[in-house]
Structure formats: C-alpha cells, structure tokens
Amino acid sequence: MRFPEDVPVLSDDVVTLRAHTAADVEPAYRMCQDPVMQEWTTIPVPYLREHAVGYLTEVIPVPYLREHAVGYLTEVIPAGWQANTSWAWAIEYAGEYVGTIDLRDGEGGVGEVGFAVSPEVRGNGVMTRALRLVVRYAFDVLDWKRVIWRAYAGNFASRRVAWKVGFHGLVTILGGGRSRGVRKDEWVATVGRDDELEPKGNWWTVPVLEGDGFRLRPLRESDAQRVQEACGDERTQHWLSGMPSPYSLDDAKGFIGSRSDAAASGEAVAWAIADADTDELLGNVSVFGLSGRMDKTRGEIGYWMHPEARGRKVMTSAVQLLIAYAFRPIEDGGLGRRRLLVRCADVNTASAHVAEVNGFTKVGDERSADPRRDGSYDNLLTYDLLAEDVLRG
Ligand SMILES: CC(C)(COP(=O)(O)OP(=O)(O)OC[C@H]1O[C@@H](n2cnc3c(N)ncnc32)[C@H](O)[C@@H]1OP(=O)(O)O)[C@@H](O)C(=O)NCCC(=O)NCCS
The missing domain is CATH 3.40.630.30 (Gcn5-related N-acetyltransferase (GNAT))
Structure with missing residues (x-):
C-alpha cells in the first residue's frame, strides 16, 4: 500500500480515522508525556534506535523526545502500511488529532489492536468509537477472523473500551506483560468476526x-x-x-x-x-x-x-x-x-x-x-x- 494515498478514511461522523501527517507530531508528542499513558504502556530506558520499531508493539520511550514522535509518525507508521504489516490511524475528534489506534500482525487471520487517546478528551467515547471502526476494518477489509486486545492488569479504562466493543473471554496472564524489563500481569481478551461488537455480559457498577x-x-x-x-x-x-x-x-x-x-x-x-x-x-x-x-x-x-x-x-x-x-x-x-x-x-x-x-x-x-x-x-x-x-x- 502507498502511504498516505492508500490509507482509508474511516468515520462514524463523530470520530474520523485517517493517515497521520507531520502536523500530528506535536500533539502526539504531548500525549506521550501523560503519566497515565506511560504507566499503561511499555517503556524502555534508555531509548535506542530499535525501540522505534518496537513501538509498533506499544513501546513508548521515556523520556519521550520529540524525535521519537517524529520517527514513529513519519517512519514507522508509513513503513507498516507499505509493508502491509501494521495499520495505524490518526484519530481525529472535533477537528483535532487526539490519538492513535493501530492493528498489527494478522498472520493466520489473527492480529492485535493497540490504542491511546490524549488525556483532554478521555471519557467522551472517542476510543470506543475508534475501536469499533478499526475492528470492523480488520474483519471486513483485512479479512481477519479474530482481534486480540491486551493491557496490563489494572487498566480498567482500556478494559472497558474493549468490553464495550464486544471483546470477551478475558484471562489474566501472570507476568505476561513486559515493561522496562519488568514483568507485569496482563489481561487478554478477543473478539471474533461473527461476534456482535457489543458488550457480552454485565459490568456492574457499585452505587452508593x-x-x-x-x-x-x-x-x-x-x-x-x-x-x-x-x-x-x-x-x-x-x-x-x-x-x-x-x-x-x-x-x-x-x-x-x-x-x-x-x-x-x-x-x-x-x-x-x-x-x-x-x-x-x-x-x-x-x-x-x-x-x-x-x-x-x-x-x-x-x-x-x-x-x-x-x-x-x-x-x-x-x-x-x-x-x-x-x-x-x-x-x-x-x-x-x-x-x-x-x-x-x-x-x-x-x-x-x-x-x-x-x-x-x-x-x-x-x-x-x-x-x-x-x-x-x-x-x-x-x-x-x-x-x-x-x-x-
Ligand atoms: C484507554 C483509553 C484509550 C480510553 O480512551 P477514552 O476515549 O477515554 O475511552 P472511552 O471514552 O471510549 O471509554 C472509556 C470508558 O472507560 C471508563 N473508565 C475510565 N477510567 C476507568 C476506571 N479507572 N475504571 C473503570 N472504568 C473507567 C469511562 O468511564 C468510559 O466508560 P463509560 O463511557 O461507560 O463511562 C485512554 O484512557 C488512554 O489513552 N489511556 C492511556 C493509554 C492506554 O492505556 N492505552 C491502552 C493500552 S492497552
């Protein structure tokens, strides 16, 4: 695929997914300074050149320098589209770049999704909408059979987004996640092509x-x-x-x-x-x-x-x-x-x-x-x- 020409625009009228541009570097860089983002994603220190490639699997370097955002947005993401190995979109909401969502792998019709949105717009349903669009793309265009979501155990915001889009069968893999050389427990859930992209089972709240x-x-x-x-x-x-x-x-x-x-x-x-x-x-x-x-x-x-x-x-x-x-x-x-x-x-x-x-x-x-x-x-x-x-x- 050519980048950016062949990157499809996906939209549900509230959230639009499109190819990244150089103008996204600055807000992407700012987003990666967010401590929540750093807590829930993998962080190698010191940051080496090969980490830019690793970033495809959610490696966020700390300290996160402007060069890292430049490298990811202008090299790693285009290379993924060109080689047909990963598919990352910029998330646009209310006319602004607010985050990134990507699909990766896909071998044998099964691949993973990863996402992050900037702190200012969290809780507005942006990621739920973006995830639904991307999962549909994985099934309808990439012809995947199953999409895998993974998060460090305890990332309830991410889990809730995945739950809302129909990911289910959640298991905890003790020590399954890596973060700066430290193993963390990991949650994994999946959604299949024939599943409805709606919650399966209840997520109870605890009212007063x-x-x-x-x-x-x-x-x-x-x-x-x-x-x-x-x-x-x-x-x-x-x-x-x-x-x-x-x-x-x-x-x-x-x-x-x-x-x-x-x-x-x-x-x-x-x-x-x-x-x-x-x-x-x-x-x-x-x-x-x-x-x-x-x-x-x-x-x-x-x-x-x-x-x-x-x-x-x-x-x-x-x-x-x-x-x-x-x-x-x-x-x-x-x-x-x-x-x-x-x-x-x-x-x-x-x-x-x-x-x-x-x-x-x-x-x-x-x-x-x-x-x-x-x-x-x-x-x-x-x-x-x-x-x-x-x-x-
Ligand atoms: C996870 C993340 C992408 C969610 O983005 P978002 O746009 O806020 O997601 P949405 O608004 O679509 O949905 C978030 C849901 O989680 C809920 N939520 C947020 N924090 C929560 C918590 N600690 N416990 C339970 N639910 C929580 C919100 O209330 C919302 O649910 P609701 O709409 O039913 O009220 C965002 O928090 C983020 O970028 N985090 C840092 C990076 C990250 O963790 N990426 C995922 C790695 S696996």
Whole structure:
C-alpha cells in the first residue's frame, strides 16, 4: 500500500480515522508525556534506535523526545502500511488529532489492536468509537477472523473500551506483560468476526445506597486496615474458614483490589458498609455468583461485620437494602436478580438470623458441608428469597 494515498478514511461522523501527517507530531508528542499513558504502556530506558520499531508493539520511550514522535509518525507508521504489516490511524475528534489506534500482525487471520487517546478528551467515547471502526476494518477489509486486545492488569479504562466493543473471554496472564524489563500481569481478551461488537455480559457498577445510620459504598484502599481487623477477627476466621490466616494488610488490599475485577467481569458486587457520619468501614456485604452459566438470575449474599460494629442490627438493614437493589431490573439500574441465596453453618445463629429476619426461607440443610479450621465440618444451611416473595410482601 502507498502511504498516505492508500490509507482509508474511516468515520462514524463523530470520530474520523485517517493517515497521520507531520502536523500530528506535536500533539502526539504531548500525549506521550501523560503519566497515565506511560504507566499503561511499555517503556524502555534508555531509548535506542530499535525501540522505534518496537513501538509498533506499544513501546513508548521515556523520556519521550520529540524525535521519537517524529520517527514513529513519519517512519514507522508509513513503513507498516507499505509493508502491509501494521495499520495505524490518526484519530481525529472535533477537528483535532487526539490519538492513535493501530492493528498489527494478522498472520493466520489473527492480529492485535493497540490504542491511546490524549488525556483532554478521555471519557467522551472517542476510543470506543475508534475501536469499533478499526475492528470492523480488520474483519471486513483485512479479512481477519479474530482481534486480540491486551493491557496490563489494572487498566480498567482500556478494559472497558474493549468490553464495550464486544471483546470477551478475558484471562489474566501472570507476568505476561513486559515493561522496562519488568514483568507485569496482563489481561487478554478477543473478539471474533461473527461476534456482535457489543458488550457480552454485565459490568456492574457499585452505587452508593443510603441506609439508616450507614451507607453502602464502594470499597476503597483506605479501608484496608479495617478490612484486616474484621477479617483477622476470631469469629470471622471461624465462620469463613477459607480466609487467609493470619489475615495480613496485603490480604486486605488484595481483597479490595479484586472487587473491581469481580464487578467488571460481572461476577460480583461488593460494598463497604460505612458509618453514615464518619464513613468508616463497619462491614462488608456482597452479592456474588452473578454470572452463573446455568442461571443468570441468581445471586448469593455474603457478609461480615467488623467486631466493633456487631450487635447493632446494621447487617440486617444492609442486607435489606441490598435485596431491594438486587431484585430491581437491570434496565432500572439494579442487578435483575430473581433468586437470592444465603448460606451459613447451622450453628452460626447470628448469620442465620440475618437471613431469617429478611424473609429468607430455609430450603436446604447439607450434612457436614461447611469446613472449620480444626478439620471438623458443620451442616450447611441454604436460605433463599425469590423476587415474587418480596412482591407478595
Ligand atoms: C484507554 C483509553 C484509550 C480510553 O480512551 P477514552 O476515549 O477515554 O475511552 P472511552 O471514552 O471510549 O471509554 C472509556 C470508558 O472507560 C471508563 N473508565 C475510565 N477510567 C476507568 C476506571 N479507572 N475504571 C473503570 N472504568 C473507567 C469511562 O468511564 C468510559 O466508560 P463509560 O463511557 O461507560 O463511562 C485512554 O484512557 C488512554 O489513552 N489511556 C492511556 C493509554 C492506554 O492505556 N492505552 C491502552 C493500552 S492497552
């Protein structure tokens, strides 16, 4: 292909993808100074000539010099089009260059996509639009069968863009990413030619729900100390025997971090139960098992309370709030559940009480099914609540 003559212009009337020009060097250079951009892309130091070629695989040199932008935009990108090995477009939004998106590889009909947009326009749907245009091009013009998206684990903005365009089957490859000689965990997901370019599965948000004297809100890093205290507590450790023991601050941070992933994958929604005045964490309530293959309308409720906050009926009220939210249809902003479950050991009367006073019915009593740390087992009770039970009052 000739550059720039043969570079197709792709547009959805809001975002236009076109060949890069020399005028894009300056804004591209500025974009690469953004710390977010540097955090989520590969950065070799010192920057050598061959890194310009590596940039095709998302290597961003630091310090990112003007020459790097010049080299990438005026040498590397044209060479990719000419050799038919990579296809990079300038993203134009509101008449300005705002970023770059590229396809690469394509051997055997499978290739990768990479993208970045400048900080000023993030959150306006620009990249979602650009990605949809480019994926369509990969399937319709390059005749690819599958497009691969990769990002360092934790890059939720990139993951959400990919999710919105139908990328799915996300896996985490531990140590799969490289950054300045350091291995990082990597997320990988793909979209196939026959897939609709629309989200597959739910990405739950964690709304703030106000209760009487408390609120349910997203967990945050600053809750780690309280989470550690609550989960390291003797009673929590006794009834939730799968928890790490001793329960470290890192365990608490890991738990908090993993909840964002659980929400993004549609698997679970977890809230901090926080004091209405001080916002201090009093406990945790979550609903999980939301993406079950057999029944996508069920959810299981799990909870624990910080020892200082027990005995005040806060968990009973928190579960009551959660029930209303869980049964609300997805289109009305809820979780669209039809059936909720609570499971607890038959001798865990405090937990069973929370279920019973919230109208759950005992439907199961499994013998020797709930392990304790000393190697013994308690019977495991199952309680359920159907949306229709609540409607009936
Ligand atoms: C990733 C990136 C390209 C997204 O561009 P963008 O134009 O902001 O993308 P969009 O506006 O189309 O969509 C972003 C979505 O992510 C959401 N989002 C942003 N940060 C988020 C976060 N930390 N957690 C969850 N969602 C987040 C936005 O709210 C938006 O979703 P919404 O429209 O449903 O509200 C941009 O952040 C970027 O350039 N980052 C640096 C480079 C990079 O990471 N490239 C990808 C390497 S794999």
